[in-house]
Amino acid sequence: MQDNMRRKAKELLSGGAVRVVIGYGEGSGGGVRALFVRKPEDADRLIYDERCVQNLAVYLTRREVKALGKPAIVARVPVMRTIRQLMIEKQAAEGDLAVIGVSSDGSLLDFPDLKSMAEYVSSIPFELSSDERAAVGKLEKMTAGERWDWWRGQFSRCIKCYACRQSCPLCYCERCTVECNQPQWISVPSHGLGNLEWHVMRAMHLAGRCVNCGDCSRACPVNIPLNLLTQKIIKDISEEFGDTEEYALNTFKPDDKEDFIR
């Protein structure tokens, strides 16, 4: 698999199909880190194993990475889901990038175009794992007061470093709501209110968009389980609206059954 990936990367780079391959390389502390391969001979530094979980699609919308030229990206299923979502949101278009796909069982996937990648990933059911459902269920069983206290305790550690936002490939806004100060929608200091407003706002902006890659939680330096917020929303949307090709936050129907929205 790793050899195939390196071969594919070399082929894409030497043929001039892409200018950079975004993949994983060895990092420190026994971990891996994002690797930007720009020369075919460097493709042998690419690795792929179970440690490679960062959602590299975060780099697709970054100005510094875009400046390198057309990329190919090593993409597991959540990353392919992200690219599909970025296409829906007009942040990526056919021809913008190549995908070196990796299936759930770890084999290399070759797609002729992004459309076929999107079709492939749409055919894989998007659902929470049983562990994730159990964790969300535990919160749902709490009373509103218990849940409030639980989240307040979690958010009390937040230092507003915005690693959750910056690591999220779907938080690509050049100007985030929290950075608007006229009016100031979200309180900036990392006090109870500021942290609550921030995390609730971020979760709501990801409604129907979050691909459950888990990077927000992995990035958090103080271990706030932020993906529980988005997982709850994923569960609610699935229960309320079923599987839909549209994304919930952006969908408005004049014949909506709820009359408050009309």
Place this chain on the structure above:
Amino acid sequence: MEKMTIQAGAIEELFGRIRSGGRRILAPVDKSGAIVFDEISSYGQVASGYIQTTLSAKEAVLPRFEEILRFRSEGKGVVFEEESNKALPTVVFGLRPCDARSLSVVSAVFERDYPDPFVRSKIENTVLIGVSCAQSDEYCFCTSVGGGPGDTTGSDLLLTRIDDAVFLAEIITEKGESIVSMAQELFARAGDVDKNSHCAKVSRYFDLEELGKRLPAMFDSPVWDGQSLRCLGCGTCSFVCPSCTCFDIQDETDGPRGIRLRCWDSCGFAQFTLHTSGHNPREVQGKRWRQRIMHKFSYQPGGLGEAGCVGCGRCSRACPVDMNLLQHIQEILEAD
């Protein structure tokens, strides 16, 4: 410097004396796997088995946010009210020697052009009881920036565990002496102890002076864009850093009343140097990353007389994308 010993079993009693003397105790506690300084009432609450706390002890003197002004509008004027930000008599227990050193950087920054009353009063009201490092990891590089796993600089009292039951206690300042004098009978005079044999061994990886000399000529080096390509532009490195001091000012108002808050800020954020005009002198991450390195290892040594880094390794451990500071410094030193 006086050298004493104290039994580990006597720390609880020492904490009792400190608390009944009117001081709160901040110490490392485990919160969902994050080791953070928080107020404790018993030695049993202190976390163990970690190399380094997740957040630093900086927060004791420079909180993530703090009130610096309170005001209300009256007619066409503004009336200032007394702010509520008063330093509490505090003991910070269990900070690492690198953190104790870092507070001198914080203090130097906030004394430089104008003595900041909030930082100053907190430093004056805080006693630092450091604990030497028995372990280190690949991210630690205190010895490359002038510190060490048993360095006494900055601590008022430094404890070093010399066996399961006993700490060596080095009394470094008068504040440290005042803590010992609260519970003199808990301390015994120390015999000959080879402290270093009980401390972690941290290799010296680079020469701080050489780095400081190289940096000014590297302003336009391609190294910055290369190193920062994977950087996500969050503020984690700055916020876990014990010697980062940049802040933002926020006014929060409710009707005619308001408070002005000083909040941590980070040079990693795209907005950090964004001008009102829309121009941003650090428009790409490479320029922001360069600023972080230059500030700590070139500007601060020049302006403050000490580096803005104590080698605690937190930024590297906490970075979501493995921006390893030590590796980056080594690469900078090897760059053409």
